[in-house]
Structure formats: structure tokens, C-alpha cells
Amino acid sequence: MGAYETLTLERDTRGVVTLTLARPEKHNAMNARMIAELADAAGKLAADEAVRVVVLTSAGSTFCAGGDLQWMRDQAARDRAGKIEGATELALMLKVLDDLPKPLIGRVQGNAFGGGIGLMAVCDIVVAADSAWFALTETRLGLVPATIGPYVVRRIGEGHARRLFLNARRFDAVTAREIGLVSVVRTADELAAAVEEEVSAFLDCAPGAVASAKGLVQSLARQAVEDPVGYSTGLLADRWESAEGRAGIETFLNRRPMPWAAPKAGKD
Structure with missing residues (x-):
């Protein structure tokens, strides 16, 4: 389904596409190329009538560590217009995923921070491993989770967002389920079966x-x-x-x- 540097796409005979973040050596942190490739892949999946369900997952032990350090350095070095341009690319990528006219299932096998939580928030269903940890860490860096904010607040509500946006504390998968960020929590061994259960339900519709x-x-x-x-x-x-x-x-x-x-x- 097209060659990417930071992603892999695999389609099965049912029209189920697995979209995998493929930078495990960088904990699947998002850089400019990954952001652009995610937007491109989402656009193509949206237009493909043969695609029934999309599963968003990642390679390695971490789901997504947020922003890539080099991407953050590059952003810091840009002028204000450049910073807005980079942020806009991230925001538009999230919007394309959020608007995807297919069921989008997040398979979260490991930790997710910052922008990784943004990716979870645009999924329709999130199945997470019980060992995963999460945090919106931006305020520790003097920043705010602005581009992911609209999706995360919609997902977890203002009350939870006030606490987690402000204090940057880590929280576990059970807490993530309680606040609505995660739909289903399973052990690592049960994750694949839990995702397949969600996929199968969509394929009956x-x-x-x-x-x-x-x-x-x-x-x-x-x-x-x-x-x-x-x-x-x-x-x-x-x-x-x-x-x-x-x-x-x-x-x-x-x-x-x-x-x-x-x-x-x-x-x-």
C-alpha cells in the first residue's frame, strides 16, 4: 500500500489495514517525516473503499514517546512563522486521522507520552496493555499540549484534562480506562485477541x-x-x-x- 520510511501498512483479505509506527529505535517518537507520512497514509486509507477497518499500532516496546528530540530542536530553532508551520502540520495530521471515515482502533502495547496520547485520542477504540503508562509531559518542558488538546479534551473531559494537562503526572492503563482515554485494558498476551474482537464486530456492520x-x-x-x-x-x-x-x-x-x-x- 505504498512505501514509507517511518511507517508500515499491511492489509489482510478482509480489508483490515494495520498501520504501524516503525521507529522503535526512537520509541516511535514523531518527527516531521512521520507526521507527513501519517497524514498521507490516512488520506489514502480514507479514499480506499476496500478498507474496512484500520488498526493503529507500533513496533517495539513503546507505543509513541511524543515528539522526536531532533524535531523539537528544529522547531525551537525556527522563527515564529516556522514554529506555527510545524505545529500546523502536526495538527492537520491529527485532524485527518480523526476524520477518517473508517473505524480506527488503537493497539497500544506500551507507553505513550505527549503526542502519543494525541494519536490515541483520535482513535474510535483504544485497546491498551495493562503494563502501559501515560503522561502529558509538556508542562515539564515549559510547553502545553496545544495541538493534541482538542482531541484529548473531547476524549477525557475538562475535569480530567485540567489535572493531567497541568501537572504532567504519569498514570496507568486502569486510570486511562477510567477517564475514557482507553476503551479496553488487557495483558500483553491478550492484546491481539482483544483487538481482533473489536475488528470482527466492525466487519459485521x-x-x-x-x-x-x-x-x-x-x-x-x-x-x-x-x-x-x-x-x-x-x-x-x-x-x-x-x-x-x-x-x-x-x-x-x-x-x-x-x-x-x-x-x-x-x-x-
Whole structure:
């Protein structure tokens, strides 16, 4: 699915793509190239109708350590316009992932700090190892988690964000689940099975309906809808009249398997 320097992509026969951060020697810290490649990959995945589910994970023992040290040095050396340009590239990458019209599952096998938590926050579901630790460490450096802030605050709420944004303290996977950053906590040995359980559930659903449902949640949760009654009823009517909606109802009434249910298979 295209060659990248900092990422790998692997698609199986069901249309499940595993997007892997591939800088384990740098604890998968994000540099300018990784940011650009994540944005590019997300755009291509969004446009590929054959992609049903995307799993975001990483190689090595760390999920993502945040910003790469050299990237941070480069940012510090730039003038104000350059700093804004670099921050904008990061912000736009997160937005493309957040807007992805496919289910995005985070498989977090290790620690995540700073921008790594931003990547988790744009996932629809996050499955994390019980041994993982997390922190928003920016204030220790005299900075703030600004570009990831909109996504993290939406995910964990203002109350939790006030504490964790300000004090930069580490917290464990159980706490991450309690505040809503993580959906499922499992042991390292159970992680793959837990992710597959989430993937399989999505594969039983109509892909167009999944995309519409995701957009519905985002619109309602972010108060982007002036007329929620008109919006929601119109959207439901659109889905009833869609090819998927007509096929799904007809199939259900005739007690047949849904046409979009993907067969269980391995990677090609």
C-alpha cells in the first residue's frame, strides 16, 4: 500500500489495514517525516473503499514517546512563522486521522507520552496493555499540549484534562480506562485477541453506515448541528434509502447473511 520510511501498512483479505509506527529505535517518537507520512497514509486509507477497518499500532516496546528530540530542536530553532508551520502540520495530521471515515482502533502495547496520547485520542477504540503508562509531559518542558488538546479534551473531559494537562503526572492503563482515554485494558498476551474482537464486530456492520454513524457522533458531540432533530431524522432517512440500508433491511427480513459481512481470513 505504498512505501514509507517511518511507517508500515499491511492489509489482510478482509480489508483490515494495520498501520504501524516503525521507529522503535526512537520509541516511535514523531518527527516531521512521520507526521507527513501519517497524514498521507490516512488520506489514502480514507479514499480506499476496500478498507474496512484500520488498526493503529507500533513496533517495539513503546507505543509513541511524543515528539522526536531532533524535531523539537528544529522547531525551537525556527522563527515564529516556522514554529506555527510545524505545529500546523502536526495538527492537520491529527485532524485527518480523526476524520477518517473508517473505524480506527488503537493497539497500544506500551507507553505513550505527549503526542502519543494525541494519536490515541483520535482513535474510535483504544485497546491498551495493562503494563502501559501515560503522561502529558509538556508542562515539564515549559510547553502545553496545544495541538493534541482538542482531541484529548473531547476524549477525557475538562475535569480530567485540567489535572493531567497541568501537572504532567504519569498514570496507568486502569486510570486511562477510567477517564475514557482507553476503551479496553488487557495483558500483553491478550492484546491481539482483544483487538481482533473489536475488528470482527466492525466487519459485521455495513461500512457506509459505520462511516455515517461516526460522522453522526462527531457532529452531535461537537455541537456542530444547529437543528439536531432535522439533522438526525434526515440522516436516518438517507440511510434507509441508501443501497446499504435497502439491502440490509431486505436481508434481515429474509434471514440471510448480511452482504457486507467479511469472511474470516488471514493476511494476503
